Amino acid sequence: MAVNNPTLTALDVMRDAPVIPVIVLHEVQHAVPMARALVAGGIRMLEVTLRTPQALACMEAIAREVPEAVVGAGTVRSVADAKSAERAGARFAVSPGYTSALGEACKALGLPLLPGVATGSEIMMAQADGLQALKFFPALQAGGLAMLKAWQGPFGDVQFCPTGGIQPGNAADFLALSNVACVGGSWLVPADALAQGDWGRITALAREAAQLQRA
Incomplete structure (x- = not known):
C-alpha cells in the first residue's frame, strides 16, 4: 500500500493549532457541516474518535467533502483500527x-501517530520506536501540569498533547509549558450544538481555541 502522507508528521498535526478537537459523532449528516464550522474557526486537524458505529463513515464524508480539513482517527487501539481509519481517509x-504493533502499522500506512502515554516507561517505549510527539492521557488523572513539568527534565526532547480533562479554563495553563505543543479537548464540539445543528457556535468555539497562546 502506498504511504498516505509522506510529508505530514505527528508534530505537524500538533503544531497546526493550539487545540485538536476530540470529536464524537453519532450522525453522519453532522460530519461535513461540523468540519466546515471548525475549519471556518481556524481549526483543521480534526480527531474523529472511533467510539461510534458511524465514525468511519463520518471520516469518509469529511475527507471527501471538506478537503481543507485534515481528518484523523481517535481511539485507535489496534492494527485493524488503523487500517480501517486509513481506508476511510x-x-x-x-x-x-x-x-x-500499532506504531509499526501506522508507520507502514503512512499515518502519523499520536500515542497516549501516562508514565515514563511508556514514553521510553514510544521513543524507542522513534516517536517524539506524544499524547499525555488522561492528562488530569495522570498528574496534570505537575507531571508535565516533572517530565521537562528527563524528557526534554518530547512534545506532548495533553488530553483528558482539558477545558477553556485550564487550557492556557497547559499551553504555557514549553513541552506542550497543543492540547486535545472535546469542548469545541458540544453534543447539544451537534444535535441542534448550531454550526455558528462551533465556529465561535473554534475561533476562540485557535487564538489561545502557546509557549
Missing part, C-alpha cells in the same frame, strides 16, 4: 495508549 491517528 484518515490522515493521522491518535491512540489512548501505545504498542509497538
Whole structure:
C-alpha cells in the first residue's frame, strides 16, 4: 500500500493549532457541516474518535467533502483500527495508549501517530520506536501540569498533547509549558450544538481555541 502522507508528521498535526478537537459523532449528516464550522474557526486537524458505529463513515464524508480539513482517527487501539481509519481517509491517528504493533502499522500506512502515554516507561517505549510527539492521557488523572513539568527534565526532547480533562479554563495553563505543543479537548464540539445543528457556535468555539497562546 502506498504511504498516505509522506510529508505530514505527528508534530505537524500538533503544531497546526493550539487545540485538536476530540470529536464524537453519532450522525453522519453532522460530519461535513461540523468540519466546515471548525475549519471556518481556524481549526483543521480534526480527531474523529472511533467510539461510534458511524465514525468511519463520518471520516469518509469529511475527507471527501471538506478537503481543507485534515481528518484523523481517535481511539485507535489496534492494527485493524488503523487500517480501517486509513481506508476511510484518515490522515493521522491518535491512540489512548501505545504498542509497538500499532506504531509499526501506522508507520507502514503512512499515518502519523499520536500515542497516549501516562508514565515514563511508556514514553521510553514510544521513543524507542522513534516517536517524539506524544499524547499525555488522561492528562488530569495522570498528574496534570505537575507531571508535565516533572517530565521537562528527563524528557526534554518530547512534545506532548495533553488530553483528558482539558477545558477553556485550564487550557492556557497547559499551553504555557514549553513541552506542550497543543492540547486535545472535546469542548469545541458540544453534543447539544451537534444535535441542534448550531454550526455558528462551533465556529465561535473554534475561533476562540485557535487564538489561545502557546509557549
